[in-house]
Amino acid sequence: MINFLISASIFYVAVLFFVAFWAERAAAQGRGAWLRSPWVYTLSLSIYCTAWTFYGAVGYAARSGLEYLTIYLGPSLVMLGWWWILRKLVRIGRAQRVTSIADLLSSRFGKSNLLAALVTVLAVVGTTPYIALQLQSVTLSFSAFAQADDLGMMGAGNDRSALWVALGLAFFTIIFGTRNLDVNERHHGVVMAIAVEAIVKLCALVAVGIFVVWGVSGGLAPMLEAINASPHQNWHMDNARWVALTFLSAAAFLTLPRMFQVLVVENEDERHLQTASWAFPTYVLLMSLFVLPIAVVGQSILPQGSNPDLYVLTIPLALGQDTLAILSFLGGFSSATSMVVVASLALATMVSNHIVMPIWLRYWQGKFSAFGDVRRIVLLARRVSIGFVLFLGYLYYSLSGGSAALAAIGLISFTGVAQVLPAMIGGLFWRGSTRMGAICGLLVGFFVWGYSLFLPSFGADVVMSANLMQNGPWGIGALRPQALFGIDGLDPLVHTIFWSMLLNAVVFVFVSLIDFPSPLERLQGAQFVNVFDHSSATSGWTGKAGQSEDLMVMAQRIIGSVQAQKLFQSEAHKQGVSGFLPEPTPEFLERLERELAGSVGAATAHAMVGQIVGGTSVTVQDLMAVADETAQMMEYSSRLELQSEELSRTARQLRNANDKLTQISVQKDAFLSQISHELRTPMTSILAFSEIMKEAGDLDRQDLNKYATIIHAESTRLTRLLDDLLDLSVLENGQVHLNLVACSPNDLLRRAIATVQAGEAHRILRINLRLSDTVPDVITDPDRLGQVFINLITNARKYCDAAAPELTISLTHRAGRIICDFVDNGSGIPKEDQEMIFEKFARVGQTKAGGAGLGLAICREIMGRLGGDIAYLPGQGGGAFRVTFAVDAHNFSGH
Amino acid sequence: MAKKPPIFLERDRYRTRRLVDALRVLPILAGILWLVPALWANDTQNPPEIARLAIYFFCTWALMIVLSFALSRRLRHSAEFAGGIGTDGPSAPRDRD
Structure with a gap:
């Protein structure tokens, strides 16, 4: 049996x-x-x-x-x-x-x-x-x-x-x-x-x-x-x-x-x-x-x-x-x-x-x-x-x-753990309870429990000597473990429950009364005791612009990149900022800290956010908010403050927009000269060589061939440039015709990689492809989407500045959308340029590689037509782009 | 200026408040009922039969469960709590510091 x-x-x-x-x-x-x-x-x-x-x-x-x-x-x-x-x-x-x-x-x-x-x-x-x-x-x-x-x-x-x-x-x-x-x-x-x-x-x-x-x-x-x-x-x-x-x-x-x-x-x-x-x-x-x-x-x-x-x-x-x-x-x-x-x-x-x-x-x-x-x-x-x-x-x-001693341990164990009760109940219902009070109460209760119940439970002469249990330490009868203060004849369990809880609670209350709590304690106390009144938290952090990327790096490591990106994106969306990096407003920092606390606990999350944001988290205003008397005045001034904060945020956004406009105008000028230059150079050589061919009649076949090749190459370059410009203007005007068919994103990616790798061999780019089997077939324009993929891979090959360039492409399927990340191991795009890269004619720095700076602008237009998006993904340790698109582009293509 | 809470509530909210009062009283009632045998069983010479005590405990226990069930049923249907077991209203005592 x-x-x-x-x-x-x-x-x-x-x-x-x-x-x-x-x-x-x-x-x-x-x-x-x-x-x-x-x-x-x-x-x-x-x-x-x-x-x-x-x-x-x-x-x-x-x-x-x-x-x-x-x-x-x-x-x-x-x-x-x-x-x-x-x-x-x-x-x-x-x-x-x-x-x-x-x-x-x-x-x-x-x-x-x-x-x-x-x-x-x-x-x-x-x-x-x-x-x-x-x-x-x-x-x-x-x-x-x-x-x-x-x-x-x-x-x-x-x-x-x-x-x-x-x-x-x-x-x-x-x-x-x-x-x-x-x-x-x-x-x-x-x-x-x-x-x-x-x-x-x-x-x-x-x-x-x-x-x-x-x-x-x-x-x-x-x-x-x-x-x-x-x-x-x-x-x-x-x-x-x-x-x-x-x-x-x-x-x-x-x-x-x-x-x-x-x-x-x-x-x-x-x-x-x-x-x-x-x-x-x-x-x-x-x-x-x-x-x-x-x-x-x-x-x-x-x-x-x-x-x-x-x-x-x-x-x-x-x-x-x-x-x-x-x-x-x-x-x-x-x-x-x-x-x-x-x-x-x-x-x-x-x-x-x-x-x-x-x-x-x-x-x-x-x-x-x-x-x-x-x-x-x-x-x-x-x-x-x-x-x-x-x-x-x-x-x-x-x-x-x-041994049989174990059977009695259930209640002993209960008594030990119950020592948390006074601090817990006090914390829930009494705003005046303090950290010191809780610590002292716990220590006293725990000590009494250990001394009068836990250690004696092993029996005489195991941990405690029989003499000590009979007569108390140093013969002081009032301190006998099982008859504290000389009260004899109680059941040992009742004895311990009574004394440990009483002393615990008394010490907790007494120390709380004479102690003065720290600001954060008082804030948290108010939030706990009045949890049904304030459903929204009083926020404590004051962040500075520019910390968002650091915060994102940290959040990704704690709650995972998917969760962190979702959180940052939704917050950015709420603030009306595009991309992944919201302003570090106090509300956002509070929310972030809470999310982190769900994974690593409140104290650790607080410390981690503090390490990045720095400075103390509680302001005088917050403390005044704790005092209800001044609540109304506070409300008014905090509304003012909120408004001024709002204003300064709007001002910052305006300034950003202005910067962007100026930059675009500068770029446009630069582009005009660039485009003239780009058009002029091939034109000059075409003119020069065709003139030679016209005037010198006795060229040998070899030279003729050489000049014709040059003219052909230069014309091709011109055509490509004009094609790009035309492509972009067609896309922008919405006159593009999409050829929507069902295809597998996995295949599209593979094909794009093959195309790029066939093109050039002198610069080796290692590509790690992380495809997903669960990604369904999508209805899209495969040529256009392929064009975007090819552009991104080519960019990585051109601009990734690592010694051994590597590109990781990962494909996932989330909530009805396909997400494709291109992450390389180079130094990425500097923060000040991230806003600009999708603009026409934009090029990061004065780069060596040629190109009129139209590629990403075209990509963005294409993705827009396909009901998707392309964005720069910060905080990935390199240049990173995220392409998202709908499973079915029909609903978006404007047909 | 913050609005002054009304002194009287309309009927539905009034009923809900009293329902909550009943919920608050329930554990106190249970505690007292389960202490009654302490008075009753005090007669050490002639203690009550243990089977009767057991029946008493289980009956009161079942009674408390039925009451709690009825109250939580009513509470679920009450208007004020439709959106979740909510906040203490303006008349609830507030802690001040």
């Missing part, structure tokens, strides 16, 4: 991989509307129910009666009260593009990286034992089957299966969690897989429950009687524990990194909360409904001393219900794996954004041009972090020897 079990779980894992893969594909192709349904969201919240609740709840009920309910009642309270906290949290998460709970606190308290790193460390310490617990539950359930098979697969076998599970989970998480650096940090594959697992674990537990109530006990009434007759009949509520545990589970629901990930980061739509507000309590109600019956039946039919944590599994096994047992195993397996996947993903995001990236950024301080591909580094950091987190979990598991 164990072999069947192993193949069943491998099959199940394969199904999960398939589901995740399929969801990713559906999302990528834009047909994943159902992926964004509130049901998937609700089911993904069920990672709250880990293996510790799946198996452990029954054990918990067997030991302490109804107390297990608190673990579910707390989160139900939070969900029922979504209007209070969750609504605000989700809104802020979306407005500020928060990537993790550490990012939330860092962003709220002045984008402080110290705070983020602190929360990250806390989260890793708090979560590692929990991951170990999941590994343990999987190995325990394996060995339960092995025992049933009398294989006695104990000892080393346990460790091995834990290792395999850890490796498999790391693999899954890396594949689906770090496939790309998502701008929104959403992982459809992972979310879909855990939604499926949520259904499996619910079905498994309910199936075992139904079997126990109706199959074993014989119905509801006998079951209730059995419960009342069980050893639990004397159970009574321990009020302190009841309140403390409900509070604790509610707090953990909000602060656990994995819960934050699914609640806030993966949230697609605020309205999903409405559905989840009743659907999630229903889910946990069903999860807890049969826990007590299973515990009671387990205690009555299984031999004394069997582990109550495994009743869900051992009852069906003992009664010979193998299918049910396997279903129940898969349920437990699902609970464990989904928790580990999301937890390691959330932790990896935190570690990479708040520990690895800041260190890396500091290392490269001020040298943003040397950044390299940031995306690759972030992804690598995430992958390594996932491996690291899982390794820590495995290490903890094997060091603690999978």
Whole structure:
């Protein structure tokens, strides 16, 4: 049977991989509307129910009666009260593009990286034992089957299966969690897989429950009687524990990194909360409904001393219900794996954004041009972090020897992570809370937790000496770990929850009251607390013209060139500027920073933009905006300022236009003399040689031939020049006739390259062709389009000034348009000339190669006729042109 | 000059506000209901039957779920929130600094 079990779980894992893969594909192709349904969201919240609740709840009920309910009642309270906290949290998460709970606190308290790193460390310490617990539950359930098979697969076998599970989970998480650096940090594959697992674990537990109530006990009434007759009949509520545990589970629901990930980061739509507000309590109600019956039946039919944590599994096994047992195993397996996947993903995001990236950024301080591909580094950091987190979990598991001590770790872990709560709630609702307050509160809470609960949990004389635990450090009774300030007789867990939360909150509030926050903190505070009032952010940056290209280079390296170009282009479009480089207005910089924050976290994004734009980001005016009293005055003056800014921007644009006009006029003059010169030179030689031929009658055949060749060549040159001029005037007047047929852009490109390469051989241009198979056939004028391609390739060969000239041509298909980029490795076109190159007669510098400067002007006209565009693409590390055109030119050709 | 918010709201918005009030009260009610057994079960000599306690918890729990379901249904259809669960209106308390 164990072999069947192993193949069943491998099959199940394969199904999960398939589901995740399929969801990713559906999302990528834009047909994943159902992926964004509130049901998937609700089911993904069920990672709250880990293996510790799946198996452990029954054990918990067997030991302490109804107390297990608190673990579910707390989160139900939070969900029922979504209007209070969750609504605000989700809104802020979306407005500020928060990537993790550490990012939330860092962003709220002045984008402080110290705070983020602190929360990250806390989260890793708090979560590692929990991951170990999941590994343990999987190995325990394996060995339960092995025992049933009398294989006695104990000892080393346990460790091995834990290792395999850890490796498999790391693999899954890396594949689906770090496939790309998502701008929104959403992982459809992972979310879909855990939604499926949520259904499996619910079905498994309910199936075992139904079997126990109706199959074993014989119905509801006998079951209730059995419960009342069980050893639990004397159970009574321990009020302190009841309140403390409900509070604790509610707090953990909000602060656990994995819960934050699914609640806030993966949230697609605020309205999903409405559905989840009743659907999630229903889910946990069903999860807890049969826990007590299973515990009671387990205690009555299984031999004394069997582990109550495994009743869900051992009852069906003992009664010979193998299918049910396997279903129940898969349920437990699902609970464990989904928790580990999301937890390691959330932790990896935190570690990479708040520990690895800041260190890396500091290392490269001020040298943003040397950044390299940031995306690759972030992804690598995430992958390594996932491996690291899982390794820590495995290490903890094997060091603690999978002992019973692990079972108690669930609540201990909750208490540790809940220390974030005061800073989080304070940050959401109290504008006066400060960074220092949050840091001090966290440190105190964390210290109390470690001292009074975590370290003593290993037992006397393991970490803490028995003497210290009995009598306190240096014999000071008031500092005994489990009886702080001499208050004795409390349950250790209640004791720690009470003191850590109290001291944490008191220190947080006190330090906040006496501290004075920095400007950025106050701005962020206002934005967080009043998130429903200001939907638009107060902007802080003041950029200077000319930084846009640097910003674009950086943005491309972080969010990818496609996204960055789209962002810059849309912003440029909004500002009424053509091309890819918008003015670095404060609004744009704010938007850019937020986009970057979605990938690397608020603190890092802030630092990166700051490195380029420089200077402090918060102005006196912004601070005054924080004070509501002066808001009206501010509004007026800021409107004035806006107007004057608008004016100066218009003035700048006018100046640019004027410059351009002057330049064109100068060029026209230059062209006239150039054209006269160009016409004159061939004319002169034609005249001269034809005169020679006319007057000297006795020329020998060889000379005659030579002169005729010269005359012919010069006439050809003249004709070509006149052709170009004619071509351009025809195109400009719109009298051109297009010959529209279907053809493949790939073939067109290949043909253009072949034509150019056949022409000349003395200058070698290496061409890297990146064609795409998904590009459809287009309806266009192949000769005209080919002409554009040939022109661009010829230009690259003529003007690329690299020692080993190279041209990369890439073809992509996006949103109904074909995009073709020509990027060479030369020095590119200087910024001041970029505006001019598409004008007639324009030539960059005083170039050596001949030509009247009509080529690009013709290209632009052609592309306009074909319903497309040609533009210079800045920031690609060389000369770069982008040709875009519609799949079907019919709609644009003016027929 | 900023416009002064009106003192009274028209019927639809008024209803929506009260709906939100109900949403706010719901978790408080749930919290209190789930503390009732603390008073009830205090009699250590003669504790209530555990099955009855369990039935009490699950019934109140289900009741809360039904209420929450009804409220979120109503909220979805209400006019003010058609465009997303929106902003606190002018009458909502604002934090000042």
